[in-house]
Amino acid sequence: MTPLIGLSTYRETARWGVWDQRADLLPSQYAEAVVACGGVPVLLPPVVTVGAADVAVARLDGLVISGGADVDPAAYGAEPHPRTAGWRPDRDAWELALLTAAAAAGLPTLGVCRGMQLMAVHAGGTLDQHTPDLVGDDRHSPGGDAFGAVAVRTEAGSRLAGLVGEELRVNCHHHQSVASHPGFAAAARADDGTLEAIEAAGDRFCVAVQWHPETAADVGLLAGLVRAAAAYRS
Template sequence: MREKRVSVTGGRPLIGVSTYLESKARWGVWELPAALLPAGYPRLVRAAGGLTAMLPPDDPSYADEVVARLDGVVIAGGPDVDPSRYGSEREERTGPPARERDAWELALIEAALASGTPLLGICRGMQLLNVALGGTLVQHMDGHVESVGVFGTHEVKPVPDTLYASIAPEASAVPTYHHQAVDRLGRDLIVSAYAEDGTVEAVELPSPRWVLGVQWHPEMGEDLRVMSALVQAAGERLRPR
């Protein structure tokens, strides 16, 4: 008979969320380097039934040990991925590199994939997942459904018979802010949602793995479905008591 297992937290699934690393941040009388996470992320995790652990950039060699203590991983939105990570030269409108964050989050992705830990990439996180699996990015999009450079909403349409379609079976409006997108798809990834103009809006790995990337920002809205699906998958992941 299979041994009964529970989450390492003993209750709600523990979801690790990667963070920004800023060389200068100001609060009160302080102005110091800081690891930052927009409050929408822990709010969304909590509303979906999970607990949040912040994962600031660290030595990539620690990623396996960190992920082993988590029930799920979220790679958050943020700056552009360094184009050298996918063999391209930096274009004029591509943002400055965040090399320390790239290295740490790529290590987290690799650790999650290797261990079968449920993984959600949000915006930059989806792009980095694609790069981690050998894909490339469009470094700048012009005229993408009026979302370039400003927060707005647009409609995404799920691809039938995908993980994302099982979460959100109908087209829906999502909060979005990005100027980059998936170009060549990484190995084994499949597209699970598109924007009206054909931009890839969600990617995933085939079952039984729970690996999903979305181009939009669910933490900026009220739709819990994507995060709830991650938390549910994390809760079903079995760990020794």
């Protein structure tokens, strides 16, 4: 009864061996964390076929909407900020379709970084397109391939608090953040007030965080998803 966990992926130009071409990829830490928590990972590259998301979700026990590029501002009715760049309409469409299918099926779902932003947008919410404009520094995304170490406090009584505790330091790499999130409750904030997690009410596991739990030794979030996926499967 090992649960199958879908992981959405990038579609980018990549180089390996003698090849330099378009590839569907994801940092291996995601899959490794799922395996460490007792799940079996499967990668979900962007698919444009109508109904493909329903087919995928019907075979999954849990879903992770992974980190990645900025969400297209048009998806939430905004003009691009000068620092908003590199959005991927094919990935946006695919992951929004996955979220719709997952909600209909009651599938346990975890959003990571961009995944949290997309889950808010899917629910009709909006984003702050450049968080440094609000907080005055780059602590949430120091640049390059570095993570920012950010202190967060979870909301008492939240599902998230039950998974990771009241306070923790997390690895962040986001220059955007969630401004509004209809249907979700705020579940954690950074010490500068930035919203760092949201979750849906009810029995379904539907949680999203701005940080990268797959990079940390404490994989409480992914362990919680895998447990929920096992229960869903059974």
